[in-house]
Amino acid sequence: MKKIASIIALAVVFGATSASAQTLKTVKDRGILNCGSNGSLAGFGLPDAQGKWAGLDVDFCRAMAAAVFGDDKKVKYVPLSAKDRFTALQSGEVDVLARNTTWTSSRDTQLGLNFAGVNYYDGQGFMVRTALKVKSALELGDASVCVQQGTTTELNLADYFRANKMKLKTVTFATSNEAIKAYDTGRCDAFTTDASGLYAERLRLANAADHIVLPEIISKEPLGPAVRHGDDQWFDVAKWTLNAMINAEELGITSANVAEMAKSDNPDIKRLLGSEGSYGEQLGLSKDWALNIIKLVGNYGESFERNVGAGSPLKIERGLNNLWTKGGLQYAPPVR
Amino acid sequence: MSIDLRAGSPPARVPFYNYPKVRSIAYQVALCAVIAFLVWGAASNAIDNLQKANIASGFGFWDNTAGFDISQSLIPYTNQSTYGRAFWVGLLNTLLVAGIGIVFATIIGFVVGIARLSKNWLVNRAASGYVETIRNIPLLLQLLFWYNAVLKALPDLRDSVKIPGGAFLNNRGLFMPEPIAQTGFGFVLIAIAAGIVGSIGYYIWAKRRQDKTGQQAPVFLVSLGLIVGVPLAVFFAAGLPLTFSYPEAGRFNIRGGIEVVPEFAALLFGLSIYTAAFIAEVVRAGIRAVSHGQTEAAYSLGLRPQPTLRLIVVPQAMRVIIPPLTSQYLNLTKNSTLAVAIGYPDLVQIFTGTVLNQTGQAVEVVAITMAVYLTISLTTSLFMNIYNSRIALVER
Numbered sequence: 040m041k042k043i044a045s046i047i048a049l050a051v052v053f054g055a056t057s058a059s060a061q062t063l064k065t066v067k068d069r070g071i072l073n074c075g076s077n078g079s080l081a082g083f084g085l086p087d088a089q090g091k092w093a094g095l096d097v098d099f100c101r102a103m104a105a106a107v108f109g110d111d112k113k114v115k116y117v118p119l120s121a122k123d124r125f126t127a128l129q130s131g132e133v134d135v136l137a138r139n140t141t142w143t144s145s146r147d148t149q150l151g152l153n154f155a156g157v158n159y160y161d162g163q164g165f166m167v168r169t170a171l172k173v174k175s176a177l178e179l180g181d182a183s184v185c186v187q188q189g190t191t192t193e194l195n196l197a198d199y200f201r202a203n204k205m206k207l208k209t210v211t212f213a214t215s216n217e218a219i220k221a222y223d224t225g226r227c228d229a230f231t232t233d234a235s236g237l238y239a240e241r242l243r244l245a246n247a248a249d250h251i252v253l254p255e256i257i258s259k260e261p262l263g264p265a266v267r268h269g270d271d272q273w274f275d276v277a278k279w280t281l282n283a284m285i286n287a288e289e290l291g292i293t294s295a296n297v298a299e300m301a302k303s304d305n306p307d308i309k310r311l312l313g314s315e316g317s318y319g320e321q322l323g324l325s326k327d328w329a330l331n332i333i334k335l336v337g338n339y340g341e342s343f344e345r346n347v348g349a350g351s352p353l354k355i356e357r358g359l360n361n362l363w364t365k366g367g368l369q370y371a372p373p374v375r
Numbered sequence: 376m377s378i379d380l381r382a383g384s385p386p387a388r389v390p391f392y393n394y395p396k397v398r399s400i401a402y403q404v405a406l407c408a409v410i411a412f413l414v415w416g417a418a419s420n421a422i423d424n425l426q427k428a429n430i431a432s433g434f435g436f437w438d439n440t441a442g443f444d445i446s447q448s449l450i451p452y453t454n455q456s457t458y459g460r461a462f463w464v465g466l467l468n469t470l471l472v473a474g475i476g477i478v479f480a481t482i483i484g485f486v487v488g489i490a491r492l493s494k495n496w497l498v499n500r501a502a503s504g505y506v507e508t509i510r511n512i513p514l515l516l517q518l519l520f521w522y523n524a525v526l527k528a529l530p531d532l533r534d535s536v537k538i539p540g541g542a543f544l545n546n547r548g549l550f551m552p553e554p555i556a557q558t559g560f561g562f563v564l565i566a567i568a569a570g571i572v573g574s575i576g577y578y579i580w581a582k583r584r585q586d587k588t589g590q591q592a593p594v595f596l597v598s599l600g601l602i603v604g605v606p607l608a609v610f611f612a613a614g615l616p617l618t619f620s621y622p623e624a625g626r627f628n629i630r631g632g633i634e635v636v637p638e639f640a641a642l643l644f645g646l647s648i649y650t651a652a653f654i655a656e657v658v659r660a661g662i663r664a665v666s667h668g669q670t671e672a673a674y675s676l677g678l679r680p681q682p683t684l685r686l687i688v689v690p691q692a693m694r695v696i697i698p699p700l701t702s703q704y705l706n707l708t709k710n711s712t713l714a715v716a717i718g719y720p721d722l723v724q725i726f727t728g729t730v731l732n733q734t735g736q737a738v739e740v741v742a743i744t745m746a747v748y749l750t751i752s753l754t755t756s757l758f759m760n761i762y763n764s765r766i767a768l769v770e771r
Contacts, residue, residue, distance in 0.1 A: 150735035151430040189732030197454035
């Protein structure tokens with residue numbers, strides 16, 4: 040790990056300066072998008088047995104590639120650990136970081152990131168063994184908790200126990216895999232991460248029924264894709280990729296009906312799909328950028344259902360991640 | 376009769392740039408300039424990149440609140456402490472595991488190294504097997520093995536093994552009673568200090584007397600009495616001024632007492648056992664390097680085998696052993712950075728792991744960490760070199 044950090048530091052020291060200025064051009068010239076992803080979180084970023092990547096965050100990178108190249112397969116996925124992810128983005132090793140990353144003020148400012156929006160509203164929770172008969176996180180005083188280092192989770196955990204005047208023993212690991220393995224062997228009483236992650240990890244344990252997720256959600260974890268500071272054009276491409284997916288769901292455009300919808304008379308749909316105006320060109324992309332996203336990847340709802348929702352083993356409810364018109368928080372500014 | 380060689384012809388005029396001295400200086404100046412340029416280029420490029428990316432730089436983060444917890448700390452630390460404090464916690468944890476690891480590795484290494492020279496077939500083969508197995512398996516795998524073996528083999532918290540004397544052993548670690556000094560314990564410490572000083576004095580006196588008269592004195596027994604016996608007597612006389620804080624089983628964890636976490640134990644085992652295999656080979660080579668004639672000469676002077684080993688063989692072997700032993704110590708210290716793999720909070724795990732990630736200041740954090748390891752290694756080297764020059768062959 041030290042080696043990786045040193046290499047990345049070297050990359051920051053010797054790295055080319057031009058990469059940060061014109062990412063869109065660099066990516067187009069290169070012909071492939073470098074996407075920093077989680078390599079081991081079901082539902083967000085995980086290669087399957089055939090090496091095909093899938094997940095909500097992976098879909099975001101596919102959508103960006105579809106918008107830039109008209110081909111969602113022109114993505115190189117770089118699996119990153121929580122602690123190496125920011126340096127990888129800062130040093131230009133990846134063009135975009137879609138790795139279930141919480142949007143916070145210090146990451147926005149000190150780390151030099153720009154968050155393109157929120158593709159999953161999450162919150163931190165705890166998982167414990169059923170045998171402990173714990174009903175609430177407030178009963179966890181004195182417990183040992185396994186946690187992945189370099190995450191907001193690690194900080195929230197400390198805050199929550201301090202705020203509730205409970206003692207805590209944290210055991211931190213560099214990767215989520217190591218943390219969950221240590222929890223599984225009994226090193227810790229509880230495992231904590233974002234609630235979506237808890238459901239995903241629980242499925243991978245030997246006997247999922249032996250573990251329960253406690254009801255408390257102790258933090259706001261708006262997860263979103265991020266790009267580097269200082270390149271507004273690329274930032275716009277990332278923002279509008281996500282907005283296009285959310286708008287498509289709101290307008291009822293799916294990967295199945297996108298061809299028909301392109302002929303629609305609805306001006307909102309015409310603007311989004313590029314048959315009216317030149318909104319794609321304004322972004323530095325082609326006219327049919329959003330059409331490609333929806334055709335190749337689908338709208339936000341489709342991506343959600345396929346990766347984490349009813350169509351996936353995780354079966355997470357839409358909840359906060361439903362559209363604003365259906366009682367959730369997902370809301371995108373209009374294309375016009 | 377002498378001949379003046381200069382008298383014949385005047386020396387050929389050599390252009391100044393062909394003077395060896397001028398050339399060598401010129402090359403060195405050029406090299407320094409190139410290096411300086413590279414360093415300057417890298418530094419200004421880094422500063423430029425960081426500013427462009429709007430990434431904070433400088434060491435201002437040092438005094439910011441860390442906000443995270445650390446599982447093992449030798450100094451008081453809470454999540455309200457600063458990043459600077461977290462750095463010291465990590466550094467002390469690294470020094471702790473490296474220091475104890477060096478002691479263990481040396482002991483195991485010397486025992487195994489001598490065992491490899493044993494005439495007893497079984498002992499000899501067992502030591503060879505140990506060395507060949509351990510040093511040919513990557514350390515990272517051994518650490519993972521120890522961590523999982525240590526964790527999996529130990530019972531769950533609720534079925535803790537109770538060790539007589541109030542200690543507990545389970546998969547959360549080893550919990551021991553913590554001694555707490557009461558008033559009057561200071562006398563015992565004074566007695567121990569006095570004992571050490573007295574022993575040194577007695578040793579010097581005994582050595583002088585032996586040099587003069589040849590009479591030997593029971594230095595070991597007297598020292599034992601002075602350092603252990605007298606303080607023990609003082610301890611009883613002062614009315615046992617020591618109480619213990621016993622660990623107690625709580626709902627989730629064991630509270631109180633001294634705690635040894637499994638991550639520490641696994642790292643310590645892994646490092647000591649791995650490095651000991653190399654030290655064993657160094658020791659064996661060192662002893663082999665002492666000519667057999669030395670032993671025979673000692674025997675012919677009437678020395679028994681034990682003093683022969685202690686007075687003739689080992690002092691000469693040490694000259695061969697110390698330099699490679701130093702590099703093994705350095706390896707052990709540097710290898711302790713593999714702690715990240717098993718979650719032991721050493722300097723790398725805390726500082727280049729969490730702190731780097733939370734502050735995003737990769738250049739500063741990695742630079743500090745590298746400087747620290749360099750300092751630790753150079754310091755170790757320095758002390759070993761001083762020791763080496765003290766025991767080196769005195770040439771007359």
